[in-house]
Amino acid sequence: MLEEVAFRAYAQGVTTTKPRIAIAGMAIESSTFSPHRAGARDFQRFEGEELINRYTSLREGSARDAAEWLPVYYARSIPGGAVLREVYDDVKTRILDGLRELVAGDGIDGLFFDIHGAMSVVGLDDAEGDLISAIRDVIGNDVVVSASMDLHGNVSRPLIEQADIITCYRLAPHEDTAETRDRAIKNLLDALTSGVVPRRAYVPVPILLPGEKTSTRVEPAKSLYARIDEIETRDGIVDAAIWIGYAWADEPRCHGVVVVTGTDDAAIASAAEELAAEFWRVRDEFEFVGPPGTLDEGVAAGLASPTIPYFISDSGDNPGAGGTGDVTWTLAQLLQKPELTADDSPTVLVGSIFDKGALDFLRTQQVGSTVTVEAGARVDSGPHGPVTITGELVSLTEGDPDAGGIAVIRVGGIHAIVTEFRKAYHAIEDFTSIGLDPFTAQIVVTKIGYLEPTLYDAQRGWTLALTPGGVDQDLERLGHHRIQRPMFPFDSFDHTPDLSAEIFGSQA
Known part of the structure; x- marks a missing residue:
């Protein structure tokens, strides 16, 4: 004792x-x-x-x-x-x-x-x-x-x-x-x-x-x-x-x-x-813990969903697993879809990409005005380069502990979130704190893998989109070459590996 x-x-x-x-x-x-x-x-x-x-x-x-x-x-x-x-x-x-x-x-x-x-x-x-x-x-x-x-x-x-x-x-x-x-x-x-x-x-x-x-x-x-x-x-x-x-x-x-x-x-x-x-x-x-699919499959399912909100995980650039948080591939694809960018399109929240230079520029603009800004892909430009966003500057928020400044730009139904620094949009309050209501959105797209608790409770449908980025779910596409081999699922095994225990610690 x-x-x-x-x-x-x-x-x-x-x-x-x-x-x-x-x-x-x-x-x-x-x-x-x-x-x-x-x-x-x-x-x-x-x-x-x-x-x-x-x-x-x-x-x-x-x-x-x-x-x-x-x-x-x-x-x-x-x-x-x-x-x-x-x-x-x-x-x-x-x-x-x-x-x-x-x-x-x-x-x-x-x-x-x-x-x-x-x-x-x-x-x-x-x-x-x-x-x-x-x-x-x-x-x-x-x-x-x-x-x-x-x-x-x-x-x-x-x-x-x-x-x-x-x-x-x-x-x-x-x-x-x-x-x-x-x-x-x-x-x-x-x-x-x-x-x-x-x-x-x-x-x-x-x-x-x-x-x-x-x-x-x-x-x-x-x-x-x-x-x-x-x-x-x-x-x-x-x-x-x-x-x-x-x-x-x-x-x-x-x-x-x-x-x-x-x-x-x-x-x-x-x-x-x-x-x-x-x-x-x-x-x-x-x-996969959630229904996997392509981004296009997720969007189609989200638009067809009779109940909302429908969530789409932009899993390849999940900051909660190590992604940079500024891969623009998903946002660029969404901005090319007329069913999302028309004036009468349903609300789609997209969180997020970060770009300090873009925020510095947006701070010089008036909320409610039409802006054009190039943002994202300053750190990880592999899947897609910076994306050009033209739309209404809906809001500017300052002082977030992680994100710093935060801007929301509306392009038709899309509400694109651009932050000054890296931030993971992994909780309902991350959206509501900047005036966005996920519960009234048709689709919520966020850089995440499995949905964290408040998002999981809110979803009325979900696609785990297999998108590109630093935490790509396709491990073989990433190209590991320094891990110990053989390793499942990279290699096949014709026998059970040695799973014997080794004891550590001082004898009493």
């Missing part, structure tokens, strides 16, 4: 019996196929009480009083391309300096390591592995580290070797984000207060699939993840986790992984191998 923590605290010169737990991390999902580079502006930074209050159990729960929480530094960004090396190095330095100061003072017993798991950094193959290795150099091997991750993250060997406790989301879409972080915090507190650090059974699974084919809304992922609840009731097991991995990065660590954590090696190994075998068994059953 707490006596063991108190003993360690005494040995480090700490006068309190509460464990001292640092909080640090860096999170982004990065497509290496996207030409976007995540810079300093892309990241929100958290320190002090603001960092502690990010977590429900520390803001409202009893965990706040169970330890002395020491916020170090945390940076997060919406998904995008690889992170500029200087930006990563800056965040890494801030984390290491903060931890170094704590270690030199009263020391720390634990670290809550808040990461995504699919961060790519220019010049690195395993960013989270690099970060945890540098952290271990500062804090040593006796500090207990508990990591919280996205199930679309990647668990590399350096990460599994150096994170004592590790867990991930169990829902996609990720409606259990807060719950997962709180579980990682609870697991860390349990280890520190009991004095027993669990071990990890690790099984890499040679499967690499996009999130839109592995949503837990549908089978087989729904039942696969449902097995976790029963496994966690078994003696000697603390946590079970399945990582789908991140399909839009071309790195050796990108593949499925199962990790089961606990105090009984035989139990965790058996459970990890059981989950991995089931993951492998159902590999051919994964299908």
Whole structure:
């Protein structure tokens, strides 16, 4: 119990019996196929009480009083391309300096390591592995580290070797984000207060699939993840986790992984191998969570739909998965359709493309006037170059935390959203905050894959359009060449791969 923590605290010169737990991390999902580079502006930074209050159990729960929480530094960004090396190095330095100061003072017993798991950094193959290795150099091997991750993250060997406790989301879409972080915090507190650090059974699974084919809304992922609840009731097991991995990065660590954590090696190994075998068994059953189709098929279905709104996912340029957010291919196609651009056309909301220069120009124009502006494709011009939009400037909105300035231009029924900076239109409030009502629109087109909760609840029909971009659903079209092979679905297998568990962690 707490006596063991108190003993360690005494040995480090700490006068309190509460464990001292640092909080640090860096999170982004990065497509290496996207030409976007995540810079300093892309990241929100958290320190002090603001960092502690990010977590429900520390803001409202009893965990706040169970330890002395020491916020170090945390940076997060919406998904995008690889992170500029200087930006990563800056965040890494801030984390290491903060931890170094704590270690030199009263020391720390634990670290809550808040990461995504699919961060790519220019010049690195395993960013989270690099970060945890540098952290271990500062804090040593006796500090207990508990990591919280996205199930679309990647668990590399350096990460599994150096994170004592590790867990991930169990829902996609990720409606259990807060719950997962709180579980990682609870697991860390349990280890520190009991004095027993669990071990990890690790099984890499040679499967690499996009999130839109592995949503837990549908089978087989729904039942696969449902097995976790029963496994966690078994003696000697603390946590079970399945990582789908991140399909839009071309790195050796990108593949499925199962990790089961606990105090009984035989139990965790058996459970990890059981989950991995089931993951492998159902590999051919994964299908798109929404009805897939071409953009033209989506538009035709949307116009014919008797109920509204009808949603179309512009999935190839989804900023929520790492797309640049400025691919103009879809908007250009829509602007060529007279059934959408006539004065009597039904309302079609199109979110969005970003272009700072276009916003600078539109700010010089009067709302209500007719404008002509060239926008988009400044970062990713592969599928289509900048698009020319001529129509009524419906609105100009300033001060969005992600988008900066936002303009809406109406061309017939099309309401094209142009932003100053990258923004994902993944919630109803993203539209309503700029005066657009998705519930009265015939069609809503947005750069997304599977629909996030408020959009999913609003839709009365849906096409997951297989459009081009940095997170193209056609993985073979992207051209991976650095992932481990063989890998499903890129390769055929004439035998079951080795799905034996490897145990990590110190013996008690």
